[in-house]
Amino acid sequence: MRWARGAAGVAVLVVGALVLTGCTAAAPAPPASGGAPTAAADAQAGAAGIRSIIEDKREEWGLRAVLVSATVKGRPVIREAFGESMTGVPATTGMHVRNGAVAISSVATVLLQLVEEGEVSLDDRLGTWLPEVPHADEVTLGQLAQMTAGYADYLWDPELLHLLEEDPFRQWTPEELAAYGTSKPLVYEPGTNWNYSHTDYLLLGLALEAITRKPVDQLIEERVIGPLGLTGTAAPGTAAIPDPVLHAYTAERREYLGVPDGVPFLEDSTFWNPSWTITRGAVQYSTLDDLLRTAEAVGTGELLSPELHAEQLNLDTRAFASPIDGCPACFPHSEIYTYGIGVVMMGDWVLQNPMFSGTAAVEAYLPGEDVALAVVVTFDESAFDGSGAVGNRATDLFRLLAAELAPQHAPPTRP
Numbered sequence: 001m002r003w004a005r006g007a008a009g010v011a012v013l014v015v016g017a018l019v020l021t022g023c024t025a026a027a028p029a030p031p032a033s034g035g036a037p038t039a040a041a042d043a044q045a046g047a048a049g050i051r052s053i054i055e056d057k058r059e060e061w062g063l064r065a066v067l068v069s070a071t072v073k074g075r076p077v078i079r080e081a082f083g084e085s086m087t088g089v090p091a092t093t094g095m096h097v098r099n100g101a102v103a104i105s106s107v108a109t110v111l112l113q114l115v116e117e118g119e120v121s122l123d124d125r126l127g128t129w130l131p132e133v134p135h136a137d138e139v140t141l142g143q144l145a146q147m148t149a150g151y152a153d154y155l156w157d158p159e160l161l162h163l164l165e166e167d168p169f170r171q172w173t174p175e176e177l178a179a180y181g182t183s184k185p186l187v188y189e190p191g192t193n194w195n196y197s198h199t200d201y202l203l204l205g206l207a208l209e210a211i212t213r214k215p216v217d218q219l220i221e222e223r224v225i226g227p228l229g230l231t232g233t234a235a236p237g238t239a240a241i242p243d244p245v246l247h248a249y250t251a252e253r254r255e256y257l258g259v260p261d262g263v264p265f266l267e268d269s270t271f272w273n274p275s276w277t278i279t280r281g282a283v284q285y286s287t288l289d290d291l292l293r294t295a296e297a298v299g300t301g302e303l304l305s306p307e308l309h310a311e312q313l314n315l316d317t318r319a320f321a322s323p324i325d326g327c328p329a330c331f332p333h334s335e336i337y338t339y340g341i342g343v344v345m346m347g348d349w350v351l352q353n354p355m356f357s358g359t360a361a362v363e364a365y366l367p368g369e370d371v372a373l374a375v376v377v378t379f380d381e382s383a384f385d386g387s388g389a390v391g392n393r394a395t396d397l398f399r400l401l402a403a404e405l406a407p408q409h410a411p412p413t414r415p
Helices: 039-061 102-116 141-145 158-166 174-182 198-212 216-228 288-300 306-312 393-405
Strands: 002-005 011-014 063-072 075-086 096-098 285-287 344-346 349-352 359-366 371-379
Touching: 039 063, 039 075, 039 393, 063 288, 063 393, 096 359, 102 141, 102 198, 102 216, 102 288, 102 306, 102 349, 141 198, 158 174, 174 198, 198 216, 216 288, 285 288, 288 349, 288 359, 288 371, 359 393, 371 393
Parallel strands: none
Antiparallel strands: 002 011, 063 075, 063 371, 096 285, 344 349, 349 359, 359 371
16 A cells, blocks of 8 residues: 655555536525625635635646535535546535544544443543453553554554555454554553554444444444434445445555556545444445534534533643654644544644545534535546655645635644
């Protein structure tokens, strides 16, 4: 698998015609002549600015398709699709996509709800439920949820990466994946540093199953998907994704397959198996509308008490997250990127920004201003470099669109 470093600095596994098509929402009506600017006029201006940015960056960055939806104080600004899913098949706003790390927020929400109900504490040791896991008596549930447990990320294991490249359709079990992360020494003493670790959330999911004696997919359905009315989101337990589906394409296996730079190469990765991405029961597909709804709910703490929502958005990791030799996913935190409990903070925005197997996305919310934004992108061949790598262009696009929607709260970027 090819890796690229996203705009936030996190290492991510990177896995047609450029004609504007498939716009699915009519522009808001103009304001009445002679009157003061209306909300509809503001929305119309905002939508025009967003369209202009997307049309410009699609060509510059080689984006095959872009799905975007945004609201300000609950009012729609834009909900449109640009480009193609497959050649000759326009992208639409109703298409299903893999949502990857968006499900991390759902797993974290389940944990925090159990804390609120008095079932567990964030300070409880993992070993209470999974005593067979190495270092389980040293690691707490809260550390797993904030990725400060010290477990190595299994996705940096060379043997596992080779197997993923060799067969992207393979179905993985949590137990197989956990072995790659927990068989190595801890990267640091639990609670003293931070690293983006898929291992942490895989183990947290297994712990939630042991605590509740329910599978994670049932927990998320009962506690997140159902209450939020997410009709397009599910965890099928397989690589299945229902129609209509936004097709994804990637050149990430170029080097593994020995395809020389300069030789045209692109694979349809739509149905590659995402079972390696997170814990069992949280490997989901979703829709643009559900991503936007999730952004609102997570950003406002709709499913949590105010106290636990504040705990979820804590900035503790800024005090101690730092680089460690041999740990590619250990890096300092700042207002550019800070990890809370299952959420990312970029400036004033609360979000998740998954990217894998040819699809990248951002679902984000701006508290206080009540701005919600969801973006999904797929890639054309021109997006990839000579090694088959590409950055998280959904995050790059989010920064531009967020600045357009809320200029006083533009997400920070590195100099």
